[in-house]
Amino acid sequence: xxxxxxxxxxxxxxxxxxxxxxxxxxxxxxxxxxxxxxxxxxxxxxxxxxxxxxxxxxxxxxxxxxxxxxxxxxxxxxxxxxxxxxxxxxxxxxxxxxxxxxxxxxxxxxxxxxxxxxxxxxxxxxxxxxxxxxxxxxxxxxxxxxxxxxxxxxxxxxxxxxxxxxxxxxxxxxxxxxxxxxxxxxxxxxxxxxxxxxxxxxxx
Numbered sequence: 001x002x003x004x005x006x007x008x009x010x011x012x013x014x015x016x017x018x019x020x021x022x023x024x025x026x027x028x029x030x031x032x033x034x035x036x037x038x039x040x041x042x043x044x045x046x047x048x049x050x051x052x053x054x055x056x057x058x059x060x061x062x063x064x065x066x067x068x069x070x071x072x073x074x075x076x077x078x079x080x081x082x083x084x085x086x087x088x089x090x091x092x093x094x095x096x097x098x099x100x101x102x103x104x105x106x107x108x109x110x111x112x113x114x115x116x117x118x119x120x121x122x123x124x125x126x127x128x129x130x131x132x133x134x135x136x137x138x139x140x141x142x143x144x145x146x147x148x149x150x151x152x153x154x155x156x157x158x159x160x161x162x163x164x165x166x167x168x169x170x171x172x173x174x175x176x177x178x179x180x181x182x183x184x185x186x187x188x189x190x191x192x193x194x195x196x197x198x199x200x201x202x203x204x
């Protein structure tokens with residue numbers, strides 16, 4: 001998954017005004033907390049928007065990584081325009097440039113929040129390997145989560161629980177197989193932040 005922005009800059013207003021060339025993850029109105037940050041509940045709504053629009057395949061890891069890459073591209077789109085508008089405002093004092101910069105900053109912050117939530121979303125096990133289409137049926141019906149621990153599984157003594165135990169063990173194996181790819185995500189935000197700093201430094 002790409003975690004840095006291309007080494008290019010927005011040089012003129014015409015380019016800055018060009019819309020994002022892909023479907024935006026964000027919507028016109030977003031649910032925010034008291035500090036003005038996008039809420040996790042809002043992120044889940046945006047995820048459902050992606051699923052309903054056919055841009056995200058539910059419980060498919062590859063599709064989730066594709067969405068993560070798109071979030072990074074949209075973040076870079078706003079970052080480049082934030083730098084452009086801030087520099088233009090600093091040199092001209094134009095109030096429109098200041099307002100445009102503030103808008104880009106808010107959208108960039110929303111994308112950073114989305115990237116943070118997306119990382120946690122993938123790591124939580126909500127997505128499985130691309131070669132399997134669904135989680136075990138008994139797991140789905142009971143609405144179990146990753147907090148359903150191995151201690152509770154081992155505590156099942158009723159023979160009727162054997163099928164569920166098998167399903168849960170299979171799910172644990174699935175998570176272990178995907179552990180290597182998930183480890184690569186641990187540095188996701190740090191690399192994004194470094195990329196942003198390098199981009200801002202080079203654009204000055």
